[in-house]
Amino acid sequence: MRVLGPVEVRGPDGPVGTGGPKPRALLAALVVQARQVVSVERLIDLVWDESPPSSATALVHTYVSTVRRGFAAAGRAGALSTRAPGYLLDIADDDSDLGVFERHLALARRAERAGEHVAAAAAYEAGLALWRGPAFGGVDARFARVRAEGLAEERLAAEEGLARCGLALGRAGELVEPLRRLVSANPLREEARALLMRALVDGGRQVDALAVYREGRKHLLDELGIEPGGRLRDLHAAILGGEVAPLPAPAAPVVAPRNLPPDVGDFTGRAEHLEVLLRHGVERSGSPVVVISGAGGAGKSALAVHAAHRLREHFPDGQLWADLRGGDRDLDAFEVLGRFLGAFGVAGADLPTTVESRAELFRGAVAGRRVLVVLDNARGEGQVRPLLPGEPGCLVLVTSRGRLTGLVGATPVELGFFDTALSTELLGKIVGAERVAAQRAAAERIADLCGGVPLAIRAAGAKLLARPHWPLRSLADRLSDERRRLDELSVGDLAIRSSLALNYVELTARQRRAFHLLCVLDLPDFGWWAAAPLLDLPLAEAEDVVEQLVELRLLDVAGVDGIGRVRYRFHDLVQLFGAEHAAADEPAELVAAAVSRTLGTWLALVEAGVRKLPRVTLGLRPRLAGAVPVDPRLVEEVEENPTEWLRSETAAVVRAVERAHELGVDGVTALLITSLLSSPFAARNEFDGWQRTHEVALSAARGSGDRRAEAIVLTGLGQLHHEKDDFPAALEHFRLARDHAEAVGDDATLAVAVVGIGTVGRDLADFAGATADLETAVLLGERVGDPSVVAAAHYGLGGLSRDHGDLDAAADRFRRCASLYRDLDDRRGEALALRGLSLCHRALGDYARAADLSAEAADTLEAVGDELGATYARQSWAKARLRTPDAGGVADALDECLRVSTRRGDRFGVALATRTLGEYHLAWGERERARGLLVEALGRWEGLGLPLWQARTLRDLAAADPDRGTEHWRRATELFAGCRSRETAELAGRDPRTWLAEVRAHL
Incomplete structure (x- = not known):
């Protein structure tokens, strides 16, 4: 590779083709960042400055192919490889004239400082011989122009160094003309002018030397308005006085190391964290040490390097970087200090032999200077402490998986993972925003399957980048398979397993x-x-x-x-x-x-x-x-x-039950x-966990052929579906449970199944069947000694008696139910029985007693933590209170009932609260509002398949919607008759108008 002149690749037989200006610009960009991965986005920025075409990504791939053909023709196939998120040019320093020049220049300077002028001159000559014209010839990109300017400065410094060596070796006569040409080309360069003056003096031409000074002073005054520098003035004065001292050894150049890795071209997110780092660097406020911690793959190194590049101008005396994990081993402070001191120009032979001495020398090297140090992948505080400059003008950015709290005074910056939006944004920067935008859903799915881990997203992006023909859905489908997800997230040196393994081995x-x-x-x-x-x-x-x-x-x-x-x-x-x-x-x-x-x-x-x-x-x-x-x-x-313990642990218990079943453990x-x-x-109406655990238990019971266990689980599923207001599914599960329990002679479970069948039958208005089932449940419960089943059956029978209009029998059932629950010390059950009793008093017209009983039930249910039960009791209180002279607070109570039922996903409760609100507005003459609420409630009852509740709502709607009142009333009375409910007798001889008048009479 040659860049000290026109950019070209040479093979054994001379230059090979590398395409036009743009491929050569890409090649030059890779050369100046040899052995470093350069992202596609970064290459686009370098090749086209700030005006890339829309097809830039595709063009980069094309140019890479062109350059690769050139390397193959030169016998270097494989030198340019694909490494996500871009490309890597793997060449040694000596494989490019730039690397060889820099090596010769370093050797020459070292030899010159040691007084070895023959060796220094040879090294300067060897380096200068590599130049064939201006650096990066044929490449017009801004990065090349900037780098070429810097190299031109280095070339001039080499020519001046060669002249100094020549003067020290007594070759003044040979140097006059070359130096005159150098000064003529660079009239403002004082070092070259001073060397020409010394060469003339050494040749006995003091007058000519003074003329060179006058000419240089005129240039400086005319073009810059300044006098010559002190060194040139001192030399002029010495010539005038005839006391020119021997040529001093050159001062060691002030070294400002620049060894940061390339910036992250597709850096994404982290705005708040970046602001903290920049504030420490720009304002130099707070601690000079910042520890960036987070899990493997979270992007700690990317943040540190990106911030370091943003802060370069604030640390002009150098930027140092070291990966303390160093690939397959940890680097200790001794080795890292050696590298840092070498970067500051300390020769290997001069390096101290202890950590303490090296740390002292390092602190001396940065004393009074502004240096930025990035310590990547630190394992512990002991690795870091000797590497801290101890200088307030310096800044140290440390990345570590641990928080390194032992670094007293360090500012902590903790990184989490990306959300879906940022993950998708990063994926778009890697594979192309257009590709992601066109397949947004699949891109977001990939982002979620990567768990927001930037390293995983980069691995996924690298795989997609290498397979431009893949739809994003293909990778999303592959990642969905948990058995192969870690395999899919492994591309080149981007591998989640490798990242996790660093901590796993500890x-x-x-x-x-x-x-x-x-x-x-x-x-x-x-x-x-x-x-x-x-x-x-x-x-x-x-x-x-x-x-x-x-x-x-x-x-x-x-x-x-x-x-x-x-x-x-x-x-x-x-x-x-x-x-x-x-x-x-x-x-x-x-x-x-x-x-x-x-x-x-x-x-x-x-x-x-x-x-x-x-x-x-x-x-x-x-x-x-x-x-x-x-x-x-x-x-x-x-x-x-x-309550709180179960709320916290339930999700874990549910999953543990599932995993135990999957593993075949302890059914x-x-x-x-x-x-x-x-x-x-x-x-808590937590239907998901209820369903999942019961499905596992049902599968285990059926797998083992245990019909008793299956019956038990089926009763649980029946109760689940009843709570979900899915009455047909509830009935099906209860009946299956009954069949299994009968087959194995399990009367205890049979009693639970039968009371469930009767309860659902009552909801579905199958009053005859429900009565028979619940009476059977009473007998079964008494036989097996399960008073809770007996109490539940009495509750259902009380409701049936109330629905039929036998209010005395209903009240007796609810009192017996309450007594049984009281004996069981079941305050919840007793409160539910009191609510049932309150409904009997309401049906009898004893509204005050009904309201008192409902209020007592609500307070008890609330005290035992049954929010939904308390909500139903509040609804009963509101409906009874509505029919008393004092209806204050009813609307607020019903609104709260609706809010709770909606939040808890209780469809029956929502329908009931909506209907009762409709009744409230109807009673107060707000027909239009009442009609809307009652129509909504009717739709909900129809969705639940509950004919008795449909009939009760239609009765109310007949009064709220007089235009269709006759139709609503007729449908209501037909449904009441079909259900054989007490309302058939209550509405006999009445119409919507007279019924509403009777309701209002109680207000």
Whole structure:
């Protein structure tokens, strides 16, 4: 490669073709950054300055092909390779005339300072012989012009150095004419003029020397308006006095090292973090040391290098960079200090032999100077401390996976991962914004599958860059397969596995096993205590192990839960990495035992929590025998705040149940946990977790052929679908559960199934069938000694009696129900029975008593944490209060009922609150508003398939919509008759107008 003149590549037979000006500009850009990856975006900036064509990316690829053909013709195939996100020119210094010139120049200067003028002159001559004209000839790009100007300065300095050596060797006569030409070409250059004056004096031509001075002074005054410098004036005075001293040895040039790696051309995001770094560099306020920490692949090095390039002008005395991890080994301070001192011109023979002495010499070298130091990939504080300049005018940027809190006074900058938008933006900068914009959905999917890790996004981008024919969806589909995702995110030296492995190798045997097993569980988040049963460790040791994983950046802190405990989670890619190693390194029986212990611990803790909460669902609620021993401190923590503990742990428990099933571990424990969780799931309307655990338990029961277990799970699924207001699905599951329970003679589960069938039948207005089923459930519950089933059946029978108009029988049922729940110390059940009783009083016209009972029920339900139950009781209070002279607060209460039901996804509750609001506005004569609400409620009841509630809403709508009142009234009475409800008799002989008048009479 030759750039000291026209840019060209030479082979054994001379120059080879490298294309026109643009390919040569690309070649020149790669030469000046040899052995460094130059991104496509950076090449575009260099080749076209600030005006690239729209096809610039494609043209870069074309020019690269052209240059590669040139290298192949020169016998250097492979010198230019593709390295994401761009290209790498892999040539040695001696493979280019630029590198050889710089080597000769360094040798010459070193020899000249040592007084070895013959060797120095030879080196200067060898370097100057390489020049064939202005550097980077034929390349008009700005970077080439700037670099050419700097090289022209170096060339002049070499010519001056050669002249100094010639004078020292007594060759003044040979130097006059070459120096006269040099001065003529560079009339303002004082060093060349001084050398010409010395050559003339040494040849006995003092008069000519003085004339050269006068000529130079005139140039300086005419063109710059300044006098000659002190050195030239002193030489002039010495000539006049006839006392010219011997030529002094040249002063060592002031070295300002510039060894930063290339800037990141596609740098993305990090605006706030970058601002912190720039503020430290520009204002030099605060600590002169900034530690940039974050997980592997988060882009710490990219941020540090980008900030360093932005700050170069503020640190004119040099910028130093060192990768402290140095590829396959750590670099110690001794070696790095040697490199830094060498960059400042200290010869290898002069380097001290101890770290302390080198650190002292380094601090002396930067004393009084403004130097920027980037220390990349530091492992610990001990690597960094000897490399700190200790000079307030300097700035040190350290990147590390650890926070290096031992560097007292350092400013911390913590990097997280990108969100989808920034990840997609970075992908667009790598593969082309147009390509990403045209396939935005697939690009965002790739970004999400990369988990926001910049290194992973770069690997994905490199793969797409190498395959321009691929639609982005192809890579997205490949990344979706968890088994191959880490393989897909490996291109050249961009590999997630390699990045994670740097910290993985530091794990002790215990930490490694904890990492493996926690990754196998694949929990959404977890408390540190989970490591105790996994590893069979005491709690304190388990916490230490988990925190050590955090320190090594293999585990993230997810936050703090409602009872003040730290929660942790794995990044998706880290979890895949850990599970991959677990599959290779951990015996299957060890994994099974660990998961079984952990599942058993969760079972004991869930049981302790559920025991303290009101019971919402029926069915199996086991007391544990022979359970896994659990540290009492964990049980106490659960019992102190069971609601918050379950809220925090539920997602992890659900996933643990799923993983246990996937691994074929401990199906019985999974079934018990599933049954226990039904009640808190129902209380919080958490349908997803409820469904997932029951599907796992159902699959396990069917897989083992255990019909009793299957019946138990089916009752849970029936209750789930009933809570979701999916009445047909609920009925189907309850009936299947009944069939299995009957087949195996499990009367306890049969009782739960039958009471479920009766409850759903009542909702669907199958009053005859529901009555028979609920009466059967009473008998079954009494036979098996399950008062909760008996109470639930009485509740349903009370509702049926009320719907039929037998209000005395209904009230008796609700009182018996309340008594049973009271004996069970079930305050929630008792409160629900009181609400049912309040509806009987309302139907009898005793509105004040009805309101009081509903208010009492609401207060109790709220106290036991049943928000939805309390909401239904508030609705009952509002409806009763609406029919009293004092209806204050009704509208606000109903609005709150609607908000809660909507937030909780309770479709029945939303329909009920909407209808009651319609009744409220109807009672106050606001027909139009009432009509809109009642029409909405009717649509909701129709969607739920509940004919009795449709009829009740149509009755109200007949009064609110007089234009269609007759039609609504007719449909309502037909539905009431079909359901055989009490409203058939209540509406006999009435029409919408008279019915509404009776309602208003109570206001």
